[in-house]
Structure formats: structure tokens, C-alpha cells
Amino acid sequence: MSPFYFGWLRWIMVYNSSIRYIDDSLFIDGIDLASIVRQVSTPTYIYSLKRVGENYRRIREAFAPLAAQIHFSVKANGNLAILRSLSRAGAGFDCVSAGEIDRCLRAGAPAQDIVFAGVGKTRAEIAFAVSAGIGWFNVENLAELHYINSSADDLGVDAVKVALRLNPQVTANTHPYMATGHGAAKFGLTADVIRDILTRQSDYPRLSIAGIHIHIGSQLGDTAATLAALDAALDLLAAHPRIRTINLGGGLPVAYRAHDAQPSLGDLVSELIPRLAGYDVLLEPGRSIVADAGLLVAELLYVKRQAGQVFYIIDASMAELIRPALYDAHHEVAPLRKTDREPVVAQVVGPVCESADVLARDRELPALQAGDHVALMTAGAYGMSMASNYNARPRPAEVVVSESGDNWRVSRRRETFDDLAQSDK
Ligand SMILES: Cc1ncc(COP(=O)(O)O)c(C=O)c1O
Incomplete structure (x- = not known):
């Protein structure tokens, strides 16, 4: 039996009463996260x-x-x-x-x-x-x-x-x-x-x-x-x-x-x-109250193999979620679509020009490809509220899924370059 098989056994279906896989898709309440991403793009905070x-x-x-x-x-x-x-x-x-x-x-x-x-x-x-x-x-x-x-x-x-x-x-x-x-x-x-x-x-x-x-x-x-x-x-x-x-x-x-x-x-x-x-x-x-009600969805931009490591470079960074850089905090990383590709041990990193811009170290994740999406879990607390515009990155959109669990809306739109520039003279 391949050691990866044990890795797969560790995969879980249910994170909590609102966030779980249904078939191979990650859902928040009644909503397939991928359907939100198609309309709002990434990075985006999503809350139940x-x-x-x-x-x-x-x-x-x-x-x-x-x-x-x-x-x-x-x-x-x-x-x-x-x-x-x-x-x-x-x-x-x-x-x-x-x-x-x-x-x-x-x-x-x-x-x-x-x-x-x-x-x-x-x-x-x-x-x-x-x-x-x-x-x-x-x-x-x-x-x-x-x-x-x-x-x-x-x-x-x-x-x-x-x-x-x-x-x-x-x-x-x-x-x-x-x-x-x-x-x-x-x-x-x-x-x-x-x-x-x-x-x-x-x-x-x-x-x-x-x-x-x-x-x-x-x-x-x-x-x-x-x-x-x-x-x-x-x-x-x-x-x-x-x-x-x-x-x-x-x-x-x-x-x-x-x-x-x-x-x-x-x-x-x-x-x-x-x-x-x-x-x-x-x-x-x-x-x-809020940590496990929220997640940050990101797109995998590049897979880079270097110095014996696999880097998953995603479009979320320490500017959007500073907890790993600031507190060495752990956030699970879950692909929005499960795949049966062999797992790899990856460093999940952002695009920001800091070596501290690592969202997850040494994580066993499936072999993902550019264009795949992942969720950084348990990101509802001290995520968006600590987000910054470092590297002139517009802050992400925030989506809320209704209390009934069957519809969602953008509760705060993604910032634009105009938002970033409007207070400068
Ligand atoms: C005075 C005070 N009350 C409440 C809190 C909330 O703490 P927590 O999010 O861990 O519940 C904080 C967080 O730093 C705080 O400084």
C-alpha cells in the first residue's frame, strides 16, 4: 500500500455543520463553493x-x-x-x-x-x-x-x-x-x-x-x-x-x-x-463565533518545482490572511474539487514579496494544476479584519451565505485600483 494511501484516508468529508464535501465538491451550507468562485473570482472570503x-x-x-x-x-x-x-x-x-x-x-x-x-x-x-x-x-x-x-x-x-x-x-x-x-x-x-x-x-x-x-x-x-x-x-x-x-x-x-x-x-x-x-x-x-464559519478561496496560479520542493503559488497572500506569517498559525487547505491525483507535499505560498508569505508549509495535498481552486479553512476570524493593501493589492470580496443556507450574496465588493488611489492627492 502506498504511503499516500494513508494520506487519502486522512481526508475528511465534513469540516463542520456548514462546510463539507458533497460528492467531490466542497460546499458551504447548500452552496457549491465553485459556483460562487465562477461569479466572484478570487481571492474571496466566504462566510456561513x-x-x-x-x-x-x-x-x-x-x-x-x-x-x-x-x-x-x-x-x-x-x-x-x-x-x-x-x-x-x-x-x-x-x-x-x-x-x-x-x-x-x-x-x-x-x-x-x-x-x-x-x-x-x-x-x-x-x-x-x-x-x-x-x-x-x-x-x-x-x-x-x-x-x-x-x-x-x-x-x-x-x-x-x-x-x-x-x-x-x-x-x-x-x-x-x-x-x-x-x-x-x-x-x-x-x-x-x-x-x-x-x-x-x-x-x-x-x-x-x-x-x-x-x-x-x-x-x-x-x-x-x-x-x-x-x-x-x-x-x-x-x-x-x-x-x-x-x-x-x-x-x-x-x-x-x-x-x-x-x-x-x-x-x-x-x-x-x-x-x-x-x-x-x-x-x-x-x-x-466566526473562525470556522469562514474560509478564503484562492486560485492556484503556478506550480513551481524548485530546490526539491513543490510550491503552490496561489492568488491569496499574507496581505489577505496574515495569521500564518504573524502567528505561525495553521489553516487547513482544501481543494474545491477533490481529485484522485497522487498527493504531493507542497508549500502553499502567495505572490507577495516577502519570504514570510507562506500560507501553509509542508502540506500533503493532491497534485493540483494551475487554475484549480483551494479554500483556506477556518479563516473567518482575524482574516479580512487584518487584511491590508500591502503590495497595492485590493482587498478581497466578502460573500455571505444566508442563514437558511440556500442563497448567497456579495456583502462587500472586491476593492478596485480606484479605491486604492482615491485618497491620494
Ligand atoms: C479585550 C478583548 N476582548 C475580546 C477579544 C476577543 O478575543 P477572541 O477572538 O480570542 O475571543 C480580544 C482579542 O484580542 C480582546 O483584546
Whole structure:
């Protein structure tokens, strides 16, 4: 039996409830991906609104014993159709810029359902958020409190709700670029600073300091650091029983490898229940709601054999999907049409002039030809939202497949050269 045979055995038919092969064609819900590519071309992000909704409900139900309010973290994916769909389903939103707040408002989200985090909010952003009437500021800086208070004063607004972001000095089990809760990180306030603020609340008469926020990182590998961070927050709050809200941030992990099971939330929730009795709980999941609902479709431009390697040069790059270059992240690569050609071990690379422009290393894939199409899987989070115009590449189109799963539309058109040039003088 050829070793490749084992390779073929590893091929899977079903990625999740929305993305799977039917016969030899890769489908998203009821739609053959190739039929979208014929009309929209590549590279293109394609999202299943059905899967987004399922992920949202799965998390909401898992955290139901805590009655947690879910705020989708917009940085993971700011597509307006996704924001609208989540807002209709009852989600709030976690934003890190006035631009993200604006998108949520345009998507029809009530301002009260928006929380505003971020280590460097400008005074203009603060004024924008106060005048919009957002639900919460997650504050990371002493001076920020003064700015919010004076903005509220200028606008005549009272009781602006604030959660203080604690830097709990715990190191999450994740990629170092995604760990935000360790002492050397720029994020949050130390426990001492928070204690001090809580004894001087009268310095901020327009504010209601009513919560503690912790977010220790993304794609968290286990629950230990989250629980340690929460314990640090509870310790701090023991002397301040008036504060009844804890925002646990995001970070719920996602399975990026085809054979990894979807991480279960049950263990985390059962550890949280006894600790959080009597608290109002907010969550800010991003990745876990959208990652596996989206993929990036690309065309194979060239097959290049060089230095003993096979390079599949595709028309998507680190400009459209930076995660492999930035975090050494893994995305499965799936051909839109299965073939029975012998597999090869390939380097899947983009056209950008950087050696880091590798989307997948040493991947066993079928022998593909120029003109074939592949999907980079689990690309719905931190894909398009981190895309750039590097190398003057217009950003890709985004397609959404409806919640019913049987029709699709371009929700954001592909950028043009005119889009790229229009702001230059
Ligand atoms: C403050 C905050 N909340 C929520 C999130 C969302 O994290 P994730 O997408 O891992 O759920 C992030 C991501 O970095 C964040 O910085």
C-alpha cells in the first residue's frame, strides 16, 4: 500500500455543520463553493451566517447558567452582514475603536449593547462613544478616566458605566503575541492602581465604576490562567462588594486542525459557576463565533518545482490572511474539487514579496494544476479584519451565505485600483 494511501484516508468529508464535501465538491451550507468562485473570482472570503448563528447560540447556551451577556468581539470580523445577523440574534458587541462602534451602530446594534475596550482610546473616540451612549467603557489607563469624565461633563451625561481592566499578571497558554494578561503586557491596570481608583471614585462624578474586566489572551490553550485571573479579580473585589459585574473578555479557543475536536466549554463553565454566583457576567468572544464559519478561496496560479520542493503559488497572500506569517498559525487547505491525483507535499505560498508569505508549509495535498481552486479553512476570524493593501493589492470580496443556507450574496465588493488611489492627492 502506498504511503499516500494513508494520506487519502486522512481526508475528511465534513469540516463542520456548514462546510463539507458533497460528492467531490466542497460546499458551504447548500452552496457549491465553485459556483460562487465562477461569479466572484478570487481571492474571496466566504462566510456561513448559519454557522455564525450556531456558534453564537452554542456559547450563549453553554454560559446560560451564568446568564452571561455575549458581546461579539468585532475585531475578529467586522463584516456588516455578520454584525447585523448577530445583533438580530441578541448579541452585543465589543469594540476597540470608534470605527468599530460606528460599524455596530450602522448594523443596527443598540448603543447600550456596546462595550468599548482598548489601551489607547483617543479623546475624540471617547467623546464619540459617550455621545453615542454606549453601554460600558473598559478602562486601561488612569488618564482615560479623566477624559471620559470630562467628556461626560461636556455632554451633560451622567453615570457612564466603567469597568476597570485588571492586568492579573498571569501568562496564558497561547502564542506570545496573543497573551495579554502577563505583567509585562501593555494591557490593563495593576491591582494596586485599581484599588486606588476604587477608593477615589468621587474624583469621577460622571462615572459609575461598576465592573472589572479581564482579558488574558486569545486562543487560550487551557482554563488555568483564566481561573487564576478571575481569582485575582475576585480577590480585589472582596473589599468592594458594590461592584457586581465581571467581564471575562474573550479567548475561547477554536479547532484549526481538521481532526481536532471543537473545544468543550463545559469544564470552564462549571469552574466559573461557583466563583461567579451573584455577579453579572459579560463575555467578549470573537474567534469562537466566526473562525470556522469562514474560509478564503484562492486560485492556484503556478506550480513551481524548485530546490526539491513543490510550491503552490496561489492568488491569496499574507496581505489577505496574515495569521500564518504573524502567528505561525495553521489553516487547513482544501481543494474545491477533490481529485484522485497522487498527493504531493507542497508549500502553499502567495505572490507577495516577502519570504514570510507562506500560507501553509509542508502540506500533503493532491497534485493540483494551475487554475484549480483551494479554500483556506477556518479563516473567518482575524482574516479580512487584518487584511491590508500591502503590495497595492485590493482587498478581497466578502460573500455571505444566508442563514437558511440556500442563497448567497456579495456583502462587500472586491476593492478596485480606484479605491486604492482615491485618497491620494
Ligand atoms: C479585550 C478583548 N476582548 C475580546 C477579544 C476577543 O478575543 P477572541 O477572538 O480570542 O475571543 C480580544 C482579542 O484580542 C480582546 O483584546
